[in-house]
Amino acid sequence: MTGPTRVLVCDDQALIRTGFATIVDAQPDLEVVGTCADGRAAVDLARRLRPDVVVMDVRMPVLDGIEATRLLAGAGVADPVKVLVVTTFNLDEYVYEALRAGASGFLLKDAPAQQLLDGIRTVASGAALLAPEVTRQLVGRYASRIAPSGAAHDDAALTPREREVLRLVADGLSNAEIAAELVLSHETVKTYVSRILTKLDLRDRVQAVVYAYRNGLVR
Template sequence: MTTVLVVDDQFLIRAGLVGLLRAAPGFDVVGEASDGAEAVLLAQRTRPDVILMDIRMPGTDGIQATRQILADAPAPPPRILVLTTFDLDEYVYGALRAGASGFLLKDSGPERLLAAVAAISGGDALFAPTVTRRLVEAFAQQAGAAQVAEPPTDLAALTTREVEVLRLIANGLTNAEIADQLFISEATVKTHLNRTMAKLELDSRAQAVVVAYESGLVTPGRTSS
């Protein structure tokens, strides 16, 4: 049974999410919060497996709440799935940097929502990596990210293969797609990713995507060859 905390300042949206989850087998809604501050308190009290987190809320927003929840949570921490829309790229980016495991668009259908919660609970760091890439690229373009030909020095600790895997992850490929492209097993892809995250002191695949863009390893509008 996957325990879920639902956070959204709009009552109708929150009620709809709660109703959908409670009607589906395998999910248990352990609480609902109308703002980030309440979410922090409920997360400490209920210790859910997954938190559906709205971004824009009065007072403590979803980014601040995500950062605080993950900083204070005992192991294993909850996995946070951010709810957003296409026109909030900078908020998505901030949430990924704060440690969110992934995000879901608010116009997604019920089946996709349930699949996303199940995927996040099962350990998938990003439910929709191709959408992540589009959103992070959009933010990077707005921020005027510079293009560089070689990985910067802060990635110097990575091996050539680890850099390859990181680049492909940032370009939105799944582990299976990376394995197919590099002619290695999925288990090997996971090993490279885990070592990369350890070397760069990252907590999630989402943060790895952000680092790839921030460092210039991947640049807006360009994909790996």
């Protein structure tokens, strides 16, 4: 990107919305281009302003964050927008519906400010994000409900090393952590992850984690 990452913040709670916007706008590489309080406004603003990332709440009036995400980033959307879902811990099932709708990842609302900023940057870069502290618990609970759409995939196409990398991805490890665990270079791990997504016809890292849990590949 040549300029700051453009961010749209959508949350029906004014304090949270203003707080997020203030934190994001204070960063030299991030720029808040708009804020809104419901999913319909998020869809309308995102289509008009074309932000790089939408920070999206789940439960909102008029149109909830799940449906708004589906309209902005779901299958069949011609020019999808990257969505980072933020939610409270007790809305975990809604989070997974949002991931199935096309979100690139999620964070908890009580996450440290730096984690929110890093999450926005991660999603803007084209990577997917799962809050590491809740990945195992939430994905394990709901993975069976949110299979990636499309044809069934055959993990037999994966090499033993690719299966190992996939398991570590599902354990919530970053590429750098996987590289350290397997004594590989960061670039090699990125290549493995890319091959896994291609072979299994998965959209991103989020779907890879869900796939691994659904197919019993997690240790």
